[in-house]
Amino acid sequence: MNYPRFVRITRVVRENRNVKSIFFPFESSIDPGQFFMITIPGIDEIPMSVSRILDKEVSITFRKVGDATERLFGMREGDIIGIRGPLGNGFRIEGDRILFVAGGTGIASIAPAVDLAKELGKDIIVVIGARTREDLFFLERMKKIGKLMVVTDDGSAGRKGLASDVAKEIIESNKVDQVITCGPEMMMKKILDLCRERSVDFQASVERYIKCGLGLCGQCCIGEGLRVCIEGPVFDGDTLARCADFGHYQRDSSGRRVYLKDG
Amino acid sequence: MNYPRFVRITRVVRENRNVKSIFFPFESSIDPGQFFMITIPGIDEIPMSVSRILDKEVSITFRKVGDATERLFGMREGDIIGIRGPLGNGFRIEGDRILFVAGGTGIASIAPAVDLAKELGKDIIVVIGARTREDLFFLERMKKIGKLMVVTDDGSAGRKGLASDVAKEIIESNKVDQVITCGPEMMMKKILDLCRERSVDFQASVERYIKCGLGLCGQCCIGEGLRVCIEGPVFDGDTLARCADFGHYQRDSSGRRVYLKDG
């Protein structure tokens, strides 16, 4: 039943000043890249990628950006949230050398895929970009797995610059079979274009406004009616290349087009 | 789904001037004693015991008594009827020497139980009672199986008298472990009393007005709310002995009590 099940939070971990992880019990199988709809009773229900897949537990990891995430941020062990899912599809690991590129909280969505790639014995490079040092998280976790490169807009940690610039260098050095990315759409779009030029396998986890999570309301559509909540959130390069709106505009909760600023 | 399934009649057999059997395809398992609700579209839906259980086919056998049975009587191979069932419970064969007592069309309901007793290697006596010679049917079929005794009110075939009188003699001779009966309720009541006196196992297939066949409408109840369509139509002696209404009154389709005439 695609219906919220209410569970008790088992653990809360603070990842940085604005980011926390919330753990809850979950036993069925989940693919890295899938997400849950998280109900904060009386406030909202919002999509959150699974950020850790443990034995009998999973976590979501989120940044405080508004009403619902603010409330989640204040929650503690024992508090109750609704979970609906896992929804959507997952990442597919392809080839031997995988480049992961995360911008902002995007690392939350791809971290389980990095775990999986590691399990499969792949060569892994992870690029994490953030505005500033204090927005970074999951660094220790990633460092243990593969080659980690950190980029910040202000140079307060790692290289100064954009994650997409670092990604570009790596892709152009012909050292990767596949790129997996999650972050600001303009960043993902730039990386998509790079991968298309060089025929590198590409997958991105895309964000759209999610309402029903049932594939009905159509709110989350991209391209020719592809539903982020069903056919996504992970799309491959071929598919996204056909989506005229990808990297161009998203839709707000009324369905109006909101054009992306180049950034 | 307890919902009519419409099937084509595969064969019609005339059993006597007023009785016919209609065959239709049916593959699931059926217990002797169970019944079907038979829909005659636009006319009525009526209960009919299964009268033959074949490999991929069953039959019902009925007397023309009113609207619906009249219409059924006129039906031919290829015509369509609705079937809902099998409903209710079945007979349970107990002991080694079984006496079957049928009055009127009652033989239709118990014939499959006679078949079963034969299969189980029991000693079988079948008593068939009818008003007159021309109301008899299934004689050949029964003759092949066990000892058959025919009784008619007017002596036009077999002994003259009542089936219950013949049954009485046999029961009193202590030659039977179990009596299975179907026919006029007063006849069954008499036999029940005989069996109770002598502690002979007893089972009867009881008729009540059947509407829903779902155990809901309550139309078919006997005793303390026993539903002929669910807990019946077969009841054992202990149960019927506790039903103050058995052999006393039935209910018409409005639920009014209709007292039985001794006869």
Place this chain on the structure above:
Amino acid sequence: MLEIEISGLRLRNPTMLASGVMGECSGSLIRAYRSGAGAVVTKSIGLEPREGYPNPTAVEIECGILNSMGLPNPGIDEFGEEMREVVELEIPVIGSIFAGDAESFSILAKRMQGYGACAIELNLSCPHARGYGLEIGTDPDLVRGIVKEVKRSVSIPVFSKISANVADIVEIGKAVEEGGGDGIVAINSVKAMKIDLSTKKPILFNRFGGYSGRGIKPIGVRCVYELASEIEIPIIGAGGVEKGEDAIEYILAGAKAVQVGSAIFYRGIDVFRKICKEMEEWMERNGYSSIEDFRGLALK
């Protein structure tokens, strides 16, 4: 922990046998009570005997039951005998009645009271009988008038069973309250149809029927919630109560009790005992010791 009090009636638990389900004779009413029901409601009884419609009168459909019995009943005169046999066992039996006008309702109510009914249930909502039920129960003025008249005629509580087949159920509920009614039963079965693809005709003889069972629960719960938000008199929920959780859902919506009909098909006649057990288990898990502890919580 399940005892309740509703309009002065004290019941051992909040489950009731719904009207029209195993309620036409004393035996089945007694059996339902012995199977755990807190109270039993009779089949809807009229002034005269009625045979009801020819079969098929009821079928199972995908999410419930569709029936069009046509209000068969032995008539109020003959029903006395059935009532006597139930009442002498001190079983709380609610007399359901149907009629075409206020006066006939009053006559029936008085007879039922005379027979020893612990309360009256006015059927203002049967979805498939011409001139009765729904045809009366959609007009607030008629409803108010009938309730008033019946209240004048009897001293036992008078419940009104109403339908979801209206634009605004609260309007009807208010009419009941204004008429002085002691409670509301919501909902009756919902007007519906099943067309058979083999015969290409409606499957029920009467074509239209009443839809009951799990498929109507979301409608019933909504109706009870709407009523409970705006009305003071007690509400008895009905429609798709199969499990303890369904009963709890209705009670969270504000119902004081629930009625159970179609679930007897799905879970047997001892569904009452099963539902009560499931309710108790849930209450224990949630730390509640009485129905009132959680009744109406969804309204807050």
Place this chain on the structure above:
Amino acid sequence: MLEIEISGLRLRNPTMLASGVMGECSGSLIRAYRSGAGAVVTKSIGLEPREGYPNPTAVEIECGILNSMGLPNPGIDEFGEEMREVVELEIPVIGSIFAGDAESFSILAKRMQGYGACAIELNLSCPHARGYGLEIGTDPDLVRGIVKEVKRSVSIPVFSKISANVADIVEIGKAVEEGGGDGIVAINSVKAMKIDLSTKKPILFNRFGGYSGRGIKPIGVRCVYELASEIEIPIIGAGGVEKGEDAIEYILAGAKAVQVGSAIFYRGIDVFRKICKEMEEWMERNGYSSIEDFRGLALK
């Protein structure tokens, strides 16, 4: 063999994408058409953009879907771009609109006609938005007036989508007919509620929602049958159409076409193609070569 003609529109088959389901943007409308729908209906569009209600706005329940989106839509101005992208592919797209009064309905209808819609669908039946939908669609006079006004404003066919949440759906259907409407869509989702036992509160943010899917099919079929018995203008059936057999049931009840919404959840977006295939198979088994061969047979 599935082609139909309805109010002058020729469609390749009688299945339509129901309003509000994958109908908010050009991409999803195009996809539904490419997945086999005979026509597509847009999300209901209003004069101004609306965000709709906060989540949860939709959940799966036992026999269907419960939703309370709250009529989110980009507003008629911005919707032009979506329409353009659909219309330029020559896809028959029906513009669904909602408003609070006849004048606003007319303005919206004219805009939709301007955008190239092949027909208008008036949403007179949304069960959960204040001041719109059902709150208008239960008053025959309002309905008649709105239909009349819209008919005066546009030359394309005008369908009215009505609700089962009324005492007498035929009365509303007749009002549509009297207003000069070209067809009726029945039914919208049914007002309902689900209360969650963990939170003890209604699960939807807006508390009330619309119930759709298989659980409402018996109600939808009944409504279409009632309407078809008394009304001349074409009827489009909706509510729980999941399989070819469901579509056939509506057509036997008199519908000329059917709309499909919730079934996309159960069977995927290519449910249109699946339903069409199942219909064809049934027609072949039954020796029918066109929809009109069996349409309305249950009424006879």
